[in-house]
Amino acid sequence: MRFQLTGEQEALRGAVRGVLRRVAGAGSSWLVAPRGGAADGYSPAPFPGDARPGDERPRLDRGLWRALGDLGFFSLRLPEADGGAGLGLPEAVLVFEEAGRALVPGPLVATHLAAGQVPGAAEGEVVVAAADGRLVEWLEEADVVRPGAEGALPLRSVDPLTPLHRVPAPAPTDPVAVLLTAAEQLGTAARAGELAVQHARTREQFGQPIGAFQAVKHSCAQMLVRTEVARAAVYAAAVTADRADIAAARLLADEAAVRGARDCLQVHGGMGFTWESEVHLLLKRAWVRSERCGGGTESEELLAADLVA
Amino acid sequence: MDLSYTPEEEEFRSHLREWLAKVLPTLPPKPSPDDWPGRRAYDLGWQRMLYDAGYADVHWEGTPSVRLIFLEETERAGAPYVGANFVGLLHAGPTIAAEGTPEQRARWLPPVLRGEEVWCQGFSEPDAGSDLAALRTRARRDGDDYVVSGSKIWTSHAEVADWCELLVRTHPDAPRHRGISWLALPMDAPGVTVRPLRTLAGSAEFAEVFLDDVRVPVANRVGDENDGWRVTMVTLSFERGTAFVGEVVACRRVLGELAVTARRNGRWDDPALRRRLGRLNAEFRALWRLTQWNVSEAEASGGVPGVGGSVFKLRYSHARQELYDAAAEVLGADSLDLERPWVLDRLSSLSYTIAAGTSQIQRNIVGERILGLPKGR
Numbered sequence: 001m002r003f004q005l006t007g008e009q010e011a012l013r014g015a016v017r018g019v020l021r022r023v024a025g026a027g028s029s030w031l032v033a034p035r036g037g038a039a040d041g042y043s044p045a046p047f048p049g050d051a052r053p054g055d056e057r058p059r060l061d062r063g064l065w066r067a068l069g070d071l072g073f074f075s076l077r078l079p080e081a082d083g084g085a086g087l088g089l090p091e092a093v094l095v096f097e098e099a100g101r102a103l104v105p106g107p108l109v110a111t112h113l114a115a116g117q118v119p120g121a122a123e124g125e126v127v128v129a130a131a132d133g134r135l136v137e138w139l140e141e142a143d144v145v146r147p148g149a150e151g152a153l154p155l156r157s158v159d160p161l162t163p164l165h166r167v168p169a170p171a172p173t174d175p176v177a178v179l180l181t182a183a184e185q186l187g188t189a190a191r192a193g194e195l196a197v198q199h200a201r202t203r204e205q206f207g208q209p210i211g212a213f214q215a216v217k218h219s220c221a222q223m224l225v226r227t228e229v230a231r232a233a234v235y236a237a238a239v240t241a242d243r244a245d246i247a248a249a250r251l252l253a254d255e256a257a258v259r260g261a262r263d264c265l266q267v268h269g270g271m272g273f274t275w276e277s278e279v280h281l282l283l284k285r286a287w288v289r290s291e292r293c294g295g296g297t298e299s300e301e302l303l304a305a306d307l308v309a
Numbered sequence: 310m311d312l313s314y315t316p317e318e319e320e321f322r323s324h325l326r327e328w329l330a331k332v333l334p335t336l337p338p339k340p341s342p343d344d345w346p347g348r349r350a351y352d353l354g355w356q357r358m359l360y361d362a363g364y365a366d367v368h369w370e371g372t373p374s375v376r377l378i379f380l381e382e383t384e385r386a387g388a389p390y391v392g393a394n395f396v397g398l399l400h401a402g403p404t405i406a407a408e409g410t411p412e413q414r415a416r417w418l419p420p421v422l423r424g425e426e427v428w429c430q431g432f433s434e435p436d437a438g439s440d441l442a443a444l445r446t447r448a449r450r451d452g453d454d455y456v457v458s459g460s461k462i463w464t465s466h467a468e469v470a471d472w473c474e475l476l477v478r479t480h481p482d483a484p485r486h487r488g489i490s491w492l493a494l495p496m497d498a499p500g501v502t503v504r505p506l507r508t509l510a511g512s513a514e515f516a517e518v519f520l521d522d523v524r525v526p527v528a529n530r531v532g533d534e535n536d537g538w539r540v541t542m543v544t545l546s547f548e549r550g551t552a553f554v555g556e557v558v559a560c561r562r563v564l565g566e567l568a569v570t571a572r573r574n575g576r577w578d579d580p581a582l583r584r585r586l587g588r589l590n591a592e593f594r595a596l597w598r599l600t601q602w603n604v605s606e607a608e609a610s611g612g613v614p615g616v617g618g619s620v621f622k623l624r625y626s627h628a629r630q631e632l633y634d635a636a637a638e639v640l641g642a643d644s645l646d647l648e649r650p651w652v653l654d655r656l657s658s659l660s661y662t663i664a665a666g667t668s669q670i671q672r673n674i675v676g677e678r679i680l681g682l683p684k685g686r
Contacts, residue, residue, distance in 0.1 A: 001318070001374050002311045003598075003605040009310065090310050197680050212683040214669070217676035221623075224675055228620050232602045233595035239312050248591035297584065304587035307568035308577075 003236070005094075012087075013094045016071065020102040023067050057163050060106050060127060060141035069124020073099070073108070074115040082116060083123075089176070093183040093238040100187025100257075103281055105161040107138045109180045109292075110146065118144050131167045132177065133294050139165045147171060159284035173293045179246045181292050182234050182253035188289075189230060189256035192264035192282050193223040199268055216267055223260045230256040244306040247299035254296055257286035312601065314374065322378045328362055329386040336389070342512045349427060349469040352392035356424030365422040368398050369406060373604040377554055384555035393466045397421035397428035399552060401474040404491070408532045408540050417472070417493065429470035431461035431494065431518055432541070439670050441476075442485045442538065446520060448477035448492065454524040455479070455492065460517060463664075467503045467516035470496050475525075480535045489537035493529040500524075510656040511647075552665075553625055554600055560632055561593045563651070567632075571639045585635055592628045596621070619671045620679075626661035626668060633658045 005013070068074065076092055078084025085091075092112070099108055110130035111121050120126030121144075129142035129149075136149050140163065152165040197220050200211030210216045230252040237245035261283035265272035272279045290296065314322070337354070340347030359365045367379045391398055402421050405413055420426035437444040446459025457477055464473070473494040480488030494501070500523035505513035532540035568586055571577040603617045633655035637644035644652060662668045676682045 001314050001377075001601060001605060002608075003601045004609060005310060197682065200682060208686055209683050211676070211680075212685040214673065214685060217680075217682050217685075218669070218672040220680055220682060221672040221675035224680060225620050225623050228617075229595050229599055229624050232599035233591070235310055236312065236594075236598035236601070239310050244590070245594060248594040251588060251591040252595050299591070300584035300587035301580075302587070303590040304568070304583040307565050307586060307590055308572060 003239075009091060009094055012091055013098060016073075016095050016098045017101070019067075019071055020098055020104065023064055057140060058105065058161055060138060062127075064104075065106065065111075065127060066124045068104075068108075069122065074112050074124060075122035076112070078116045078122060084115070089179065089238040089241055090235065092180060093234060096180045096183035097187040097190070097234075100184030101191045103161070103188065103191070103278075103285055107142060108184070109177050110137075110142075112180065113174065113177060114144065114146065118146075130177070131169075131171050132292050133173075134167060134170050135291060136165045136167055137162050137288070139163070157288075159281070159288045161281065162285065162288045164288070170294065173298060175241075175243050175246045178250050178293045178299070179234070179237055179241075181289050182230075182237070182246070182249040185250075185253035185257035185286060185289055186227065186230050186234050188282050188286050189223070189227045189253065189260040192257070192260035192279070193220065193227055195279065195282075196220050196223060196260075196264040196267040203269075210267075219263050219267060223256075223263050226252070226256040226260060244303055247302045247306075250293075250299045251296055251303070254286070254290045258283070258290060261286050314378070318374055318378060321375055322382060325364070325379065325382050326386070328364075329382065329388055332358055332362070333386060333388060339389075345468045349393050349466075352389065352394055353424040353427065355389040355392075356394050356398075356422075358424075360423050365424075369403060373607045377600070377604045380554035381558055384558040390555070393427045393469060394421070394424070396430050396466070396470075396474065397426065397472075400430060401428045401472070401493075404474065404540060404543055405493075405531055407543050408491075412528075413493075413531060420471075426471040427466055427469055428472045428474060429464050429466045429496070429518075431464055431473045431475040433463045434460060435462050439667055441541075442489070444476055444478060444489065446475070446477050447481065448479050448490065448525070450479070450527070451524075453527050455490075455527060455530075457492070457494070457520050457523045457525055460519045462506075462517050463515050464503075464518050465515045467496070467518050468505060468513075472496060473518065476537055476541060479537075483535060486538045488535050489541070490534050491531045491537040491540045492525050493531065494520075494523065494525050495529075498523050498525065508657075509659065510653055553621070556629070557593060557596050557600060557625065560629060561597070563636070563654075564589055564593060564632060567636055567639050567651075574639070574641075576639050576641070582635075582638055585638070589628070589632055589635055592631070596625055596628060599624075619666075619674045622665070623668055623671045623675070629661050630658045 072085050073095060075084040076087050076095060080086040096108065107127065107129045111128040113130070114128035115122035118126060118128050121128050126143045127138070127141060128144045128146060129136055129138045130146050131149050136145060136152055139145060139149055139152055149165065149167050151168045154165050157164040197211065200216050200220055201209050203210050211220065230249070233249040233252045237249040261279065265279045265283060268277060268279055271277050337351065340351050356365065364379065367376060371379065398421060402418060405417050409417070421428065432441060434444050434446060446457065446461065448455035448457045455477065457475070461475070467473070473496055475492045475494040477490055477492055478488050479490040482488070500521040502519040502521070504517045504519070506515050506517055508514050564586065568577070571582065571586065576582050599621055603621060606617060633651055636651040637655060640649060640651065643649045644655070646652060677684060
């Protein structure tokens with residue numbers, strides 16, 4: 001047993017983190033980069049001053065999508081003969097964790113799962129969305145929707161970077177989609193913890209960094225605990241690909257991301273409640289992901305059934 | 310990332326399994342919780358069987374993976390707990406092995422491995438709990454002896470222990486972390502008085518120990534004089550390492566039994582209860598994976614458990630309490646009946662967020678040593 005990242009896995013994670021930092025900047029740049037001006041070929045979601053949140057439809061950046069395709073983000077698990085990297089779920093999980101950390105917008109999981117099945121998906125030429133549970137993310141920006149989205153109705157999405165449509169019929173859950181979503185949540189949880197610690201180290205009140213106060217310190221510690229427990233669950237589920245392990249990973253990663261973003265917001269005080277701070281984007285995305293694939297209820301029932309199987 | 314074991318480790322597991330299947334039916338009946346001499350004899354007898362079969366030193370000599378397999382398999386098979394051998398095998402023993410002289414190792418380690426001597430721990434004091442370095446038990450040098458006076462508290466197995474790993478203040482004027490020494494106190498020395506303490510679970514699981522001018526040979530000091538704090542930190546890192554492996558396995562078994570009980574008594578039809586148990590399933594699966602992660606990390610770093618133990622302990626201690634709270638929901642009014650299974654376990658689970666470093670202290674450790682947050686003024 002060597003339940004640690006291999007050298008190759010660490011290198012892969014480092015490379016992906018570097019590329020995402022270059023194309024995406026810090027997570028907040030998705031919203032706050034100068035409007036209309038492209039940064040590194042990426043045009044940030046427009047959010048004109050007098051529009052109400054949820055009214056604007058963010059555009060998916062095709063340049064970013066192709067950059068992800070070049071990086072092998074979508075083709076990672078395809079055999080080398082088919083233009084992929086021949087890697088497995090553990091590597092996919094590491095890459096999706098990084099995407100979650102950088103808060104990369106777009107139907108990443110759906111397009112990744114379509115690689116090798118929908119022409120152009122693997123290369124990042126084609127954007128694939130999926131009707132997942134009762135929602136579709138990025139429907140209007142997608143070239144292909146699987147399995148279909150008849151009767152889809154737009155809703156005013158709480159997450160400014162994830163347009164949503166409701167669909168009438170729930171689709172069956174793909175465990176790999178659940179696992180990759182959990183990996184994204186893990187990355188967001190880790191990011192929330194890091195932002196909170198950064199702020200707690202530098203923000204001073206009562207003559208000392210607020211991280212010296214136990215109320216704040218303990219909140220940061222709990223963020224780390226939730227993240228590390230989720231990490232063990234997500235990585236193990238990637239190795240075993242067992243449905244119950246995946247359900248467990250999902251529940252813990254959802255909790256780590258949602259509660260981590262909440263605590264991060266609280267540590268940031270008033271700034272955490274502003275639009276310009278990155279924190280609300282972490283929380284809103286974590287909420288969106290929590291509703292994927294039937295939500296946590298489905299995983300809880302699966303794990304309950306597992307106890308008496 | 311690899312969760313499979315080597316052929317050698319799998320062979321160790323299957324031999325251990327065979328041996329457990331053979332010897333467990335031959336064990337004498339478990340003594341009652343109040344029968345201290347009986348408990349001592351039972352726990353030492355088990356340790357002697359482990360010794361004769363070559364498993365006694367698995368905690369000291371085995372790789373972290375082998376320790377994990379040992380704890381997993383003994384718990385699965387329902388083998389006795391380490392019990393009265395806990396301090397000897399997992400606290401004092403590893404400390405003496407790491408810090409003792411050859412003579413000290415030869416004197417104290419073999420009787421622990423052979424199941425002949427029991428150790429207890431004299432660290433906490435009435436005025437030195439979380440703030441252990443505030444301890445005041447005084448050791449004054451007199452020729453070849455220390456003369457020790459003071460009192461210790463929360464000492465498990467004190468009534469039946471042969472030795473006590475004792476922290477004393479040998480230099481009252483030094484900065485408080487630099488005036489402490491680690492002594493092996495013979496429990497039959499004149500001036501040692503043990504007063505059992507009853508826990509909220511009703512049994513006398515630990516004791517107060519009063520020391521009144523007790524003479525302890527200087528030769529019983531492990532490590533240098535006034536270097537006891539560093540020696541102690543070695544011990545505590547062992548306690549927070551793989552100490553809970555067997556318990557996670559046990560919790561997963563209890564959770565399965567809870568689900569079966571809930572199905573039988575109809576509580577299973579309540580989706581809220583069902584989902585609560587499903588969530589606990591996720592929790593203990595994850596804690597098992599975190600254990601494997603920490604063990605692999607320890608293996609890679611040469612076997613010393615790191616601060617990851619604090620992360621584990623924080624989560625596990627709360628999960629254990631949630632498990633037995635869920636058990637109470639399954640039992641309903643029966644959860645008030647001490648004769649029912651899990652009711653006493655629910656009471657003892659309350660100690661988990663306090664013993665071996667409270668959750669608050671653990672969060673300080675995580676916040677300061679892992680996250681690098683500043684200490685409060």
